[in-house]
Amino acid sequence: MINTQEPLAVALFLCVVAVGIGLSAQLVRRTSSPSEYFVAGGSIHWAVNGLAFIGDYLSAASFLGVGGLIATVGYDGFLYSIGFLAGWAFALLVVAEPFRRFGRVTFTDVIDARFRSRGVRFTAAVSTLVICLCYLIPQMVGVGTLVTPLLGIPYYLGILLIGTVVTIIVATSGMASTTYVQCLKGIALLTVSSWLAFAVLERGLVELPPLDGEEVVAERGHGGYSLPDGLTLEAGWSTSGAWQAGFLPVIEPDGRRSLWQVDAATESQAVLVRSHYAVTYDDEMMVDGISPPPPIPVSVGRLAQRSSLCGPSSLNPVTFLRCFSDSELYVWNRQTFLEQDQLVTAYRRERKSGAEVLSTGGLFDLPSKDWASRLDFISLMVALLCGTAALPHILIRYYTVGNHSAARKSTVLAIGGICLFYCACLIMSLGAMSGQAVNLLDSNMTIPLLAKTLGAAAFAVVTAVAFAAVLGSVSGLIIAASGAVAHDLMDCFLGITMNSKEKVVVGRMSAFIVGCGAIYFGLIFEGMNVSYLAGLTFALAAAANLPALLMALFWSKTTGRGVVCSMLTGLVGSFILILISPEMYVRYGRPAADAPFALNNPALVMLPVSLLVLILISRRYPDPRSA
Template identity: 45%
Template sequence: MIHETSWIAVLVFLFFAGAVLAISFYLGSKAKSASGYFAAGGGIHWAVNGIAFAGDYLSAASFLGICGMIAFYGYDGFLYSIGYLAGWIVALFIIAEPLKRLGRFTFADALDNKFNSRGIKLAAAISTLVVSCFYLIPQMVGAGALVQPLLGFPHYVGVIVVGLIVTMIVTTAGMVSTTWVQFIKGSMLVLLCAFITVLLLMRGVTTKPTDANGKEVRILKRGVPAAEVTGAAGATVLPEDGAWKAKPYVRVKNSAGVVSVWRKDGDLLSEAQTLTVQKDGKKLVNGLPRGKRAGEADLAPVGYVSKLPGGVEKTGPKGPFGFLRTMQESEVILWSNEKIAEADGSATTVYYQKPTPGSDFMAPGSSPTFKKVRSAKLFDKLDFLSLMLALFCGTASLPHILIRYYTVKDQISARKSTVVGIAAIGFFYVLTLYLGLGAMTSGNLDVTDSNMSAPLLARSLNEFLFAVLSAVAFTTVLGTVSGLIMAASGAVAHDLMTNFMKMKLDEFQKVRAAKIAAMCVGLLAICLGILFAKMNVNFLVGWAFNIAASANLPALVMLLFWKRTTKQGITAAIIVGMISSLAWILLSAQAYKDVYGLDPARAIVPFSQPAIVTIPLGFLVLILVSLITPRPEEQGKAVPARA
C-alpha cells in the first residue's frame, strides 16, 4: 500500500523528536562523569526506573510486531505477549537483587565480580554485542516501517533518520537521557494504547468498516460465480500456462487490458490482489503501474468481519470479555499470499482472501510460525516449546535490561522497580490483544506490511490519533535502541577496553571511547535495519531472546546458585551458548526462507528456535567444565554461596 504523508503526523513527529533531543542535550550538559554516563550515577528513583523498564522493554517488536501478528493471524501473536511478560518473573525472583548486589556498570561486571577473569570479560562483552546487534535489527526495521508512511520517505531513509537521532541521544547524556526518554515514552505508550482500546471497545465490531472520515471501506468481492467473472463483456480468460499452470487462480483481462486475478473455490471465485516486481525493479499492482494517479493502481486496504454472531451488521459498544467473545463467534476475512516466479524473471505475489472462523484464529496454531502445534508429530511441537522457553528465559538475559539494575541505589529499589515494570508491561500486553484484533477488523490493514497494523488501526479511528500514535511509536524505537546502544558501548569501553585490554583511560577518555563505540554501533544498526527490512520484527526479536537466553542465563544462574562454578565454566558456557544458538538460527528453515531466499526444506537443523537445545547445552557445558577445572578456592578466588 502507498501511504500518503500525513502533515499532522509530521508535525507531531517533529515535536517528539525535538523534545527527545532537547531533553538529551539538557541532561548531557549535567552528566559529565563516567558513572553518570554509564549508570546515571545510581540515582534514578525506583518508580521512574520501573516505567523506564517498560520504556526499554516495550520495543518496536512488542508494539508493532505483536499487534501486526495478531492482526494478521490472531491469537498466536499474543503468545509472544505472554512469553515476554513471563520472562520478568525470572528477572524479579532470580536475577534482580543479586545482580544489583554484584553491581557495577555492565552485565560482564556481575559475572566477573568474584573472579576478575579476562576470559569472562571478553566472552560477556562479545555476548552483549551480539545480543544487542540482533535486538537492534527489529528495532531499526520497525523504525523504517513507521517513518515510511509518516514522511513518505523510503524505508532506508527512515532507518537512517532514526539511527542518527538515537546516536545523538546516547552520545549526549548516556544512561541519564536514555532513562528519561524511556520513562516518557513508556508512560505515553501505555496510556495511549489504553485510550485506543477504550475507543475500540466503544466502536464495537461491524461487517462494514469505515475509515476515519466515516467512509465505507471497499470490500473485495467474494463467492462470485465463475461464469459471472469470465463471461463479463470484453473479458478474456488468460490461459493457465507457465508459472500459473495448476495454480488455483483465474486471470481475466478486461477490454482496457487490465488483468485481474481471482482465486478459485469450487465454482466460485474471490477477488485477489497482485503485486509484481519486474526484472528491472518496477512494481505493478493488479497489472498496472503502482501509484495513485490515473492509469495506476495500489493495493486495497483489507481485513474485516464477514459474519457476526446472530447475523447482525454491527455489535455496538462491547466490554472487554464481550469483545473477545464476539471475535470467537465471528468469521473474519484474513489474507494469505503465494509467490509465483514468472518465466520473464518477474515475481508476482498473489494476496488472496481467507475466510477464517474466530474459533480457529482465537486459539494457538493459526499462524505460519506456530501452525506446527496442531501437527500430530512430537518433533513439530518443539519449535513452539523452544520459542516459549526462549521468551521466558531471555528477558533476564538481555544486556540492556540488566544494566538498568545499576541505575537505582539498592536492592530494594531494584525489586520495587521490577514490580512497577511488571505492572506497566503486563497491562500493555493485555492491550495488545485488543489492538491486534481491532486492527484485524478495521478494514485498514496493509496486506504487505503487518508492522503497520497498529498505526493503521489508529488511523481508522482518527487521523490525529494516528499522528500521535505514530510519533509515540517512533519514540518507542528511540527508547529501546538507545538502551541497546548504551549496553553495547558499555561493553566496548568498559569491558573490552578498560577491563580486558587494560587500557589506561581517564574518565574523559572512557566516556569518549564509549561515545565513539555508540556511533559505530549506531552505524551498524542502520546497515542491519536496511538489510532486514522485510522481516516481521517480532520474529527477529525471538532470535535475540534465543541467543541472550542461551549465552547468558546459564552463566548468571549457576554463578548465583552453584558454588562449584569456575571462571572457565562461565566463559565456556557463554561462548558455547552464543555460538550454538547463533549457528542453529543461521542454519534453520526460517533463515533459509527469509534471509537466504532458499528452500526451507533444505535447512540443516530440524526446527528454527534453538533455546530448547542450546540453553540446556549452556548449563551442561558450565557444569562439565567447572567439574574438570580446579575449584574456585583453589584458583585463588573463593565463590561464596549465594545464600
C-alpha cells in the same frame, strides 16, 4: 492512502525528537564520570526506573510487531506477548536482587566478579555487543516502517535520519537522558494503548458486506486448461510452484501474470475462481489482478456480524471477545513458494469463524501432529521466558537505582505496566483485523493504521508514540553496547589507562560506532516482522548469557573456563542454527523443507547444550579460586 503526510503527525514527530535532544542538552553535565554516563550514577528513583523499564522493554517489537502478528495470524501472535510478559516474572524471582547486589557498572562486571578472568570479560563483552546489535535490528526496521508513511521519504533515508538522531542523543548524555526518555515513553505507551483499546470497544464490530469471487467455466483440454476471454496458462504450469501451492498461473490479455484458484474440477471442465487475493509477483503488489500504488492497506478480515449486541458503544473487553468469537471473517491465508527462481507470496481469502482466529493454528499449527511445529513453539516460549532475564540492556538498568530493594520495586511496577499494555494490544489488534486496518506487505504498520481509521489526529499521536518507543529502546541498547566496548573491552580487558573524562569520551565514540552498525543492519532486514527478529535475539540471550549468569550467581563450582565455553557455545551455536532454519531458507529463495534444522528458534536446543557445556567444563577443569 496510508502514505499521505499529515502535518500534525510530522509536527508531533519533530516534538519527540526535540524533547530527546533537549533532555540530552540539559543532562550532558551529569556525565562527567563512567558511572554517571553508563548507569546514571545509581541515582534514579525506583518509580522512574520502573516506568523506564516499561519504556525500554515495550519497544518496536511490542508496539508494532506484536500488534501486527495478532492482526495477521490471530491468537498465536498473542502468545508472543505472553512469553514477553512471563520473562519478567522469571527476572523478578531469580535475577533482580542477586544481580543488583554486585553493584557494578555492566553485565560483564557481574559475570566476571568471581573469576577476574580476561577470557570471561572478553567473551561476556562480545556477547553483550552481539546481542545488543541483534536487538537493534527490529528497532531500526520499525523506524523505517514508520518514517515512510509519515514523512514520505524512502525507507533507507528514514533509517539514516532516525539512527543519526538517536545516536547523537545517546552519545551526548548517556544513561541519564536515556532513562527519562524511556520513562516518558512508558507513560505515553500505556496511555495511548489504553485509549486506542477503549476507542475500539466504543466503535464495536461493524458489519461489512462479503466479497464474491468471479467464476469462469473453462474447458479442460490435453495437457492443461483452455481458458476463455484471452487468458492463457503459463508454460510449465503443471510443475510450477504456484500449482503446487493450489494456484493456477495465468497470463492476462495485457500480459500481466496473475494467480487463479481452482475450486472444482471434472474430466471435461474446471470452475476457476478469481479469488480476492493479494500477491507479490515480479516485485510488484497486485490485488485482484490490479496493481495499485504501494503501500496499500489490505483488509485482513471482513466481519459478518451475527449479534446486535456487538454494535457501537455497547462493548467491554469480555463482550468484545465474545462477539468477535461468534462472528465470521474473511481472512487472508499467506502462502510462499518459488516460481521461476523468484520468491512469490500470495494471500488467499478464506472464510473463518472468529473462534478459529482466537484459537491456535495461525502460526504454530499446534493442533496438528507435526512435531516440528510444536517444538518450534516450545523453543520460542523458552527463548522469551529465559531471554528477558539475560538481555544486557535490561539488566544494567538495575544499576541505575540505589539498592536491591529499589530494583525489586522497579520490576514489580514494570510487570504491572507491561501486563496492561498487552491486554490493550489484544483488543487493538483484533479491532484492526476486523476493521480493514492492516497492510499485508508490512504488518508492523497495524497499530498506526488502526489509529488512522479513527482520524488524522489519532494517527499523528500514535505515530509519535511509536517513534518515542523506538527512540527509547534504541537508546538503551546503544548505551549497553557502548559500555561493552569502552568499559569492558578497552578499559578492563585491554587495560588501556584512561582517566574518567577519557572513559566517557571513549563511551561516546563507541555509541557512534554502534549506531552506525544499527543503521546498516536496519537497511538489510527491511520488511521482516519485528517480533520475529526480537524472538531470535531473545534466543541468543537465553542460550549465551543465562546459563553463565545463573551459574555464576548460584553455583560455587562454576569456573571461568566453563563460563567462556558456555557463552561461546550458546552464541555461535545459536547463530548457526538460525542461519540453517526454515525461515532463513525461505529468505535465501529456497524451500523451507530443505532446511537442515527443523526449528526457526534455536533456544530449546542451545540453552540446555550451553548449560551442559558449562557444567561439564567446570567439573572437568575445577578452579580452587572459584569457591
